[in-house]
Amino acid sequence: MVFAATAKGFHCTGFEINSILTGYARVKSNWKGIPSSTASFVNQDFWKTxxxxxxxxxxxxxxxxxxxxxxxxxxxxxxxxxxxxxxxxxxxxxxxxxxxxxxxxxxxxxxxxxxxxxxxxxxx
Ligand SMILES: C[S@@+](CC[C@H](N)C(=O)[O-])C[C@H]1O[C@@H](n2cnc3c(N)ncnc32)[C@H](O)[C@@H]1O
CATH class of the missing domain: 3.40.50.150 (Vaccinia Virus protein VP39)
Structure with missing residues (x-):
């Protein structure tokens, strides 16, 4: 969803509590060449955010x-x-x-x- 939204011009923050999935998203983002100012992924509980x-x-x-x-x-x-x-x-x-x-x-x-x-x- 974050990648789809950045492709439409949005700056996105993806919240994911599972650190393996957060890591995977960050690797994929780097691989796609998306700057962290456009898409960032945080390993954080959104209930506490x-x-x-x-x-x-x-x-x-x-x-x-x-x-x-x-x-x-x-x-x-x-x-x-x-x-x-x-x-x-x-x-x-x-x-x-x-x-x-x-x-x-x-x-x-x-x-x-x-x-x-x-x-x-x-x-x-
Ligand atoms: C239905 S899956 C969606 C997975 C993925 N985002 C996607 O779009 O295919 C829900 C995801 O929300 C994450 N999640 C559940 N509770 C969360 C919380 N409190 N804070 C952050 N992420 C949470 C789960 O670890 C899981 O990966």
Missing amino acids: DLSKYNNVTVFLAPGVMEVLGRKLEKELPDEARVIACRFPFPDWTPTATEGEGLDQTWAYDMNVIRKLSTQAAMK
């Missing part, structure tokens, strides 16, 4: 963590942030768009929309 400086967040995790991850992102991300979920959607969020199907389905969410809907729901 403040994500507030990111405007675009793409996640490919597991169904069991999506609800609680949604709450973390709602607290931390700026209003203009966009979140892409791969394979497993956020159960409580309404997507702005979706692409693909089956194992390749992705959902896009805009934080300003998510916050607006959650405020409206709280007022009912």
